[in-house]
Amino acid sequence: MTTLKKRAELxxxxxxxxxxxxxxxxxxxxxxxxxxxxxxxxxxATTIDLNTVWDAVIHYNPELPQHQVIWDLRLPxxxxxxxxxxxxxxxxxxxxxxxxxxxxxxxxxxxxxGAAFVLAFCYSYFPGLAFSYLMMYSFLGxxxxxxxxxxxxxxxxxxxxxLRLVLAGSAVSALLVALSQGLxxxxxxxQDLAYWYAGGLSGIEWAELRIMFPWVAVAFIAAxxxxxxxxxxxxxxxxxxxxxxxxxxxRLAGIGVVLVLAGASVSIVGSVGFVGLIxxxxxxxxxxxxxxxxxxxxxxxxxxxxxxxxxxxxxINPPLETPVGALLALIGIPFFLYLARRxxxxx
Amino acid sequence: MTVLGILIAVTFIISxxxxxxxLLPMDVMRTLFGMGTEDQSLILFEFRLPRIIISVxxxxxxxxxxxxxxGITRSPLADPxxxxxxAGAGLMVVLFISFYPTREVVPVFMLPVLALIGAxxxxxxxxxxxYQKHRGLSPTRLLLTGVAVASGISAAMIxxxxxxxxxQYQFVATWLAGTIxxxxxxxxxxxxxxxIVLFGYVFYKARVLNILNLGEQTPTGLGLSxxxxxxxxxxxAVALAGSSVAVSGGIGFIGLIGPHLAVRLVGPxxxxxxxxxxxxxxxxxxxxxxxGRSILQPSELPAGIIVAVIGAxxxxxxLARAK
Numbered sequence: 306m307t308t309l310k311k312r313a314e315l316x317x318x319x320x321x322x323x324x325x326x327x328x329x330x331x332x333x334x335x336x337x338x339x340x341x342x343x344x345x346x347x348x349x350a351t352t353i354d355l356n357t358v359w360d361a362v363i364h365y366n367p368e369l370p371q372h373q374v375i376w377d378l379r380l381p382x383x384x385x386x387x388x389x390x391x392x393x394x395x396x397x398x399x400x401x402x403x404x405x406x407x408x409x410x411x412x413x414x415x416x417x418x419g420a421a422f423v424l425a426f427c428y429s430y431f432p433g434l435a436f437s438y439l440m441m442y443s444f445l446g447x448x449x450x451x452x453x454x455x456x457x458x459x460x461x462x463x464x465x466x467x468l469r470l471v472l473a474g475s476a477v478s479a480l481l482v483a484l485s486q487g488l489x490x491x492x493x494x495x496q497d498l499a500y501w502y503a504g505g506l507s508g509i510e511w512a513e514l515r516i517m518f519p520w521v522a523v524a525f526i527a528a529x530x531x532x533x534x535x536x537x538x539x540x541x542x543x544x545x546x547x548x549x550x551x552x553x554x555x556r557l558a559g560i561g562v563v564l565v566l567a568g569a570s571v572s573i574v575g576s577v578g579f580v581g582l583i584x585x586x587x588x589x590x591x592x593x594x595x596x597x598x599x600x601x602x603x604x605x606x607x608x609x610x611x612x613x614x615x616x617x618x619x620x621i622n623p624p625l626e627t628p629v630g631a632l633l634a635l636i637g638i639p640f641f642l643y644l645a646r647r648x649x650x651x652x
Numbered sequence: 653m654t655v656l657g658i659l660i661a662v663t664f665i666i667s668x669x670x671x672x673x674x675l676l677p678m679d680v681m682r683t684l685f686g687m688g689t690e691d692q693s694l695i696l697f698e699f700r701l702p703r704i705i706i707s708v709x710x711x712x713x714x715x716x717x718x719x720x721x722x723g724i725t726r727s728p729l730a731d732p733x734x735x736x737x738x739a740g741a742g743l744m745v746v747l748f749i750s751f752y753p754t755r756e757v758v759p760v761f762m763l764p765v766l767a768l769i770g771a772x773x774x775x776x777x778x779x780x781x782x783y784q785k786h787r788g789l790s791p792t793r794l795l796l797t798g799v800a801v802a803s804g805i806s807a808a809m810i811x812x813x814x815x816x817x818x819x820q821y822q823f824v825a826t827w828l829a830g831t832i833x834x835x836x837x838x839x840x841x842x843x844x845x846x847x848i849v850l851f852g853y854v855f856y857k858a859r860v861l862n863i864l865n866l867g868e869q870t871p872t873g874l875g876l877s878x879x880x881x882x883x884x885x886x887x888x889a890v891a892l893a894g895s896s897v898a899v900s901g902g903i904g905f906i907g908l909i910g911p912h913l914a915v916r917l918v919g920p921x922x923x924x925x926x927x928x929x930x931x932x933x934x935x936x937x938x939x940x941x942x943x944g945r946s947i948l949q950p951s952e953l954p955a956g957i958i959v960a961v962i963g964a965x966x967x968x969x970x971l972a973r974a975k
Contacts, residue, residue, distance in 0.1 A: 480964030634807035
């Protein structure tokens with residue numbers, strides 16, 4: 306009974322459900338998202354006025370250079386950052402719910418490094434591999450990293466404390482990054498790899514989005530289907546088992562969804578961390594502990610964060626782009642420190 | 653201990669033989685006594701020998717530093733990298749290269765000093781962030797803060813390195829991955845005094861470190877001024893690791909594994925543990941550097957990568973076993 310109580314207290318951000326907040330955030334967030342996308346398309350190396358943007362979306366005229374810039378460069382970039390932001394955030398929300406660990410995030414737990422390592426391997430040995438294969442390999446890489454990190458957790462007797470999970474994640478990351486570095490130095494592809502690794506949104510193409518979209522869409526639907534069970538799981542294994550839940554099955558499905566979301570995102574933008582860490586906390590704070598609400602809110606807020614970060618990355622130091630991953634790390638780290646300082650983690 | 657000493661000697665000799673140009677053991681012997689050809693003595697005395705000595709010193713420094721940090725935090729998973737030493741040193745090196753006006757070869761003798769300053773600053777930052785007024789220094793918070801600050805610093809480094817030209821980038825990438833690049837007697841002379849002085853102090857304080865291992869209450873009960881000793885020891889750990897990293901690049905994991913292997917060999921008493929850690933660390937780094945030079949000839953793999961490939965699985969194993 307005591308362990309049960311302690312565990313239930315861990316994610317105690319805000320236990321009161323706020324029914325009114327959910328539709329407000331969802332609808333308001335979506336409206337804000339559309340406005341943000343328009344602004345993000347308009348502001349680039351050259352500013353294009355919003356009428357032209359609208360015009361290009363409605364009646365695309367391939368003769369006009371501005372329309373071309375919008376269709377071929379800016380639109381895929383914006384759609385990509387929205388998708389990726391949502392995917393990282395939902396992956397983080399699922400991981401935090403399943404592990405009851407406030408510090409869980411695909412970057413901190415080494416999944417991003419795993420996907421990135423496999424991609425570095427592909428760049429080195431099979432340059433010019435089709436994107437659809439790259440994405441599959443990226444799932445595989447994230448899966449290997451997750452397998453190792455969770456394997457460590459399940460071997461040890463005292464289970465996965467937040468501290469242990471973070472340390473296992475950072476060791477797995479260190480190993481995979483070292484291997485990637487080895488490849489990069491040996492094949493002298495370091496700088497290309499570093500740019501992509503830092504989170505580059507600039508090179509996103511429609512073709513990539515077309516391949517990525519169905520995966521992410523299915524993963525979102527799966528996440529929503531799981532959401533009720535995740536809520537129960539987030540109360541602790543004892544409660545979940547008591548309610549007749551097959552915890553291992555839900556966890557397995559959840560991990561599968563996380564791998565697809567993180568892997569697909571990393572294969573498009575590189576290793577961008579901290580979105581999955583911050584956003585679910587914000588969502589929980591706003592709408593309470595029910596994952597049926599947390600997951601859609603995380604998706605919307607994640608998209609907004611990514612969109613803002615992308616806009617920031619282009620406006621901070623024009624015409625150069627600041628890597629989005631670095632920008633998000635600078636926002637995310639103080640937040641991580643704040644979470645780490647709180648009592649819940651000390652265990 | 654004797655066994656370790658012999659192992660080091662053997663590796664030392666093997667390491668002198670291997671490299672881009674192989675020297676037969678007999679040639680090495682002859683050259684050592686001044687009877688080799690000019691080429692042979694050039695390779696041996698000017699390139700290989702200083703590099704091997706640097707890896708012995710740096711490996712020992714890192715391992716002893718790790719031993720102190722593990723003792724003070726009472727966490728078997730701590731190491732100098734956790735205190736941000738590699739990250740801080742790396743950031744200073746990257747900053748220096750990005751602001752250094754010419755695209756010529758970097759004035760290498762500035763780098764160790766800068767790396768040391770960077771290591772010190774980063775550890776101060778982590779210490780300050782992790783310290784809480786009423787509860788002191790909790791090992792958990794130190795580890796988590798270290799992870800966070802290190803990842804922040806690497807984000808900053810990535811931003812800076814993107815503007816580099818390929819040569820600069822290759823240099824920095826190799827440095828960060830941990831190459832024994834100080835293959836020059838001047839670096840040996842620069843590192844040696846640090847190691848000697850700090851080893852002297854730390855070995856002298858071995859008994860205090862034993863007591864600090866026991867936890868907060870006992871040392872205060874025994875009348876030691878815990879906080880002062882702890883700070884001084886932590887400071888020497890930072891200086892040891894910082895100066896080692898300065899000449900050897902960002903090598904992680906030796907500070908973690910070295911002490912653990914040493915505990916297996918000689919037990920937890922610091923009077924024996926500290927010297928044993930030094931020997932194990934030295935051995936590990938020579939082996940890694942020698943392997944790095946010989947696996948992928950003619951190109952070289954940084955020793956740090958080999959250490960990580962061996963070290964990270966070991967770390968995970970420790971993590972799985974720790975209670």
